[in-house]
Amino acid sequence: MAVQNENSDFFKSNVLGHPAGLFVLFFTEMWERFSYYGMRALLVLFLTASLTGEKAGWGWPREHAMALFGSYTALVYLSTMLGGYFADKLIGYRWAVIVGAFLMTLGHASMAIETPFFIYLGLTLLVFGTGFFKPNMTSIISEMYKDTPEKKDGAYTIFYMGVNAGAFFGILLCGYLGEKVGWSIGFGLAGIFMLFGLLQFYFSQNIFGNIGLKPKMADDVALANSDATEINTNIMAESEVNKKNDDKRVPFTGWQLGIIAICSILGLVWVINDPVSKISGGKVNFFHIAGFDFSNIAIIVALLLFFFLLGYRLTQYSEVTRQKLTAVTFFAVFIFTFFVVFEQAPGSLTIFARDYTDRILTGSASLTFLIVNTLIAVVPLAIITWVLYLLFKKTFEKYALANIFLSVSFVIIWGITIWMLMKDFYSAGYLNLSDSTLEMLRIDKVTKKLTEINATWFNVLNSLFIIALAPLFSKWWESKYNPSANVKFGIGLILLGLGMGFLALGGMDIEPGAKTASVSMFWLVFVYLFHTMGELCISPVGLSYVSKLVPGRMIAFMFGVWYLAIAIGNKVAGIIGENSSAIAKEKGIGMFFLAIMVVSIIMGLIAMSTSKFISKLMHGIR
Incomplete structure (x- = not known):
């Protein structure tokens, strides 16, 4: 098709046998997962940490922390439907990713302030940001490989490695800094790398050609570059598919849309109300009416209505x-x-x-852990840096600014990783550092002769x-x-x-x-x-x-x-x-x-x- 020809430069620029654009998505997704999992690893610990001490938190009981966390993660997945709708109907995949990354950057920055207003604001921004970002990255990959389906499995495998690399380093580094230096540092670091992911994607987005443009724009480009014969062929092919489909269309009627609206409103209000009512001690409860708490009734009604609608619609289709x-x-x-x-x-x-x-580890157990931790941090980072170098060679000429932002992010990540490892080896007594070096690196002049593994480390x-x-x-x-x-x-x-x-x-x-x-x-x-x-x-x-x-x-x-x-x-x-x-x-x-x-x-x-x-x-x- 003509659209594919217009993207020919993109498909010819290969890295490890795949379009260079796949690795733009790889690194963008990597930093987004870095920020998401880095914050996710810290949130419950921060909320339940003691109000006093060197790294004071909010001193919440576990019940309150888990209520808020459960609602946050639920809303993250629900928001993907909203983000997918806006991308499909209004702004396209590309701008949805950019909007999502921008909202998440603001969200992490807000959480670094640590006051109640900014923590709640940050979580709200992260919910909507993830909703715009998450479903549309994979949609871009699907569009990229629609004419080469035989390579799609390999593409998703590479992309999934970016997901896991981001989660790994986010938990490892944000978790470490949050627990051992300060919560705001951990939350803030997540925001910094989300910003790098946003800048890298924004300044290299032209590498995707027409993929992910605003829906109307994409249609206009396709029509402008397709001849009448090709259009007629596509219409005939679609007609044949429709003839083979013996199911009648079952559009949503007014009463069905009404049920969906009721379920959505009741469900969303309940998910938000659950932590709000518990944290406020019942002072704020959207379902407290005439002296009664209707929250449980509301969510049961919403679920029953939804299952009724689902069951009813299943009866409207053919048996198969x-x-x-x-x-x-x-x-x-x-x-x-x-x-x-x-x-x-x-x-x-x-x-x-x-x-x-x-x-707490001492002696040989401490040294063994420090060596293993060094290997699991440095080896994956070295491999990903090598992939960055391959992308750099292919795309720097056209997308220099994007590559510069990406390179700076890796310089920072290497610096933090080396600092973390040096601090741990020094604290365990296996590394001698001068007073001036300790002061420059902001490492305490205390050798504990042991290694304390932070609680978030196990998530890696x-x-x-x-x-x-x-x-x-x-x-x-x-x-x-x-x-x-x-x-x-x-x-x-x-x-x-x-x-x-x-x-x-x-x-x-x-x-x-x-x-x-x-x-x-x-x-x-x-x-x-x-x-x-x-x-x-x-x-x-x-x-x-x-x-x-x-x-x-x-x-x-x-x-x-x-x-x-x-x-x-x-x-x-x-x-x-x-x-x-x-x-x-x-x-x-x-x-x-x-x-x-x-x-x-x-x-x-x-x-x-x-x-x-x-x-x-x-x-x-x-």
């Missing part, structure tokens, strides 16, 4: 389509369960690491295990032993449950009501190992089956159902985290993780036992 959509609904239930368990990481698991885990294990294990799981899926979708969900949920089982076992000796303990850190290592294996079974499966099973004209609605399941899962994860303190006080923290383990394994077994039934509903789709 209805069965495929039913299969997607089953998968949404499993993905909901996955997020309920998996999203304990930034909350319950991080608090367990801070309060109940022995994180997820990204490390993904990088190490993803190739093995990919080989498994390509082999003759590739299990069905249900079995993958089942295995993933069981692995998640077994992961929680390690903390249940490790926490069994912790007395009910204990505020602190010194459980071995290896229990947490095993948790993240099993949770990562569970993620690799589930995460790549879900959206793939939505796209395969759902007819094109209905995909927006079913993607909405999918993201709604994820949003509810995140909120329920927060609600469960809220109850960790009460359960720990009454029965012990081990029982809290044991209960989650049992539920996850039961759902995994249900997923596996319904495999044949749901396979029939899928009608041969694998």
Whole structure:
């Protein structure tokens, strides 16, 4: 097509066998994930940190912190539907990414101020910013590879590595600075690198040619560069597809749109009201009417109305389509369960690491950790810097300013990483530094002769295990032993449950009501190992089956159902985290993780036992 020819320079400029533009997206996504996961790792710790001390926080009880965190993560996923709509109908993918990155930069900058107004403002900006940013990066990749589908899997693999690299360094560096230097430094660093991601994308966006332009602009360009024969051919092809589709169109009627509006309003108000009412001690409650609290009734009504609408619309399609959509609904239930368990990481698991885990290392154990930590920080950073160099060679001539911003960001990240490692080696007594060097590097002149692992560090294990294990799981899926979708969900949920089982076992000796303990850190290592294996079974499966099973004209609605399941899962994860303190006080923290383990394994077994039934509903789709 003519549009593709106009983008020919972009497709000829290759890095590692892919268009250079893919790596522009790689680094933009990397810094966005750096900022998101860096802040995410710190938020609950900051909210629950003592009001006094060297690094004072807000002194909130865990219940309040988890209520706010659960609502924040739920709103992040719900906002993707808003961002996707604006991109598709009004501003295009490219400007949606730019708007999202700008809002997130402002959000992180606001949180660095640490006052209540600016923390809440920052979280609000991050919700809307992520909504604009998150869905539209992958949309640009999809457009880039629409004429070369055979290379799309490799492209998403590279892009996914950028996601994990950003999460890894965000947690490692923002977490370190936040816990050991100051919360505002950790929050602020997230904003700095989000700004670099924004500038790099903005000044190199022309590399994408016509991809991601405002919808009307893109249509005008396509029409201007397409001849009549090509247009007629496309129209005839679309006509043939429509003839083969025996499903009638089922547009949303007025009463159905009314139900959607009611559900949306009740759900959004409830998600916001839940932490507000708890934090304010009930002084602010949007559902407190005539002396009664209707909040639980409101959310139940919203869910019942939504399920009624979903069930009704399923009855309006042909039997085959209805069965495929039913299969997607089953998968949404499993993905909901996955997020309920998996999203304990930034909350319950991080608090367990801070309060109940022995994180002090001395002697050979200290030295071993410092060496391993150096390798896991420096080796990935060196590899990504090499990729940066390859991109630099291909694009500097045309996009010099974007490359300069990207290069500066890497100089800073290298500087922070080296400073962190030097500080740790010095504090542990393995590095001698002069007084002038210590003063220049702003390192305290105190040698503790030990290493204290910060609580957020354990979150980096997820990204490390993904990088190490993803190739093995990919080989498994390509082999003759590739299990069905249900079995993958089942295995993933069981692995998640077994992961929680390690903390249940490790926490069994912790007395009910204990505020602190010194459980071995290896229990947490095993948790993240099993949770990562569970993620690799589930995460790549879900959206793939939505796209395969759902007819094109209905995909927006079913993607909405999918993201709604994820949003509810995140909120329920927060609600469960809220109850960790009460359960720990009454029965012990081990029982809290044991209960989650049992539920996850039961759902995994249900997923596996319904495999044949749901396979029939899928009608041969694998």
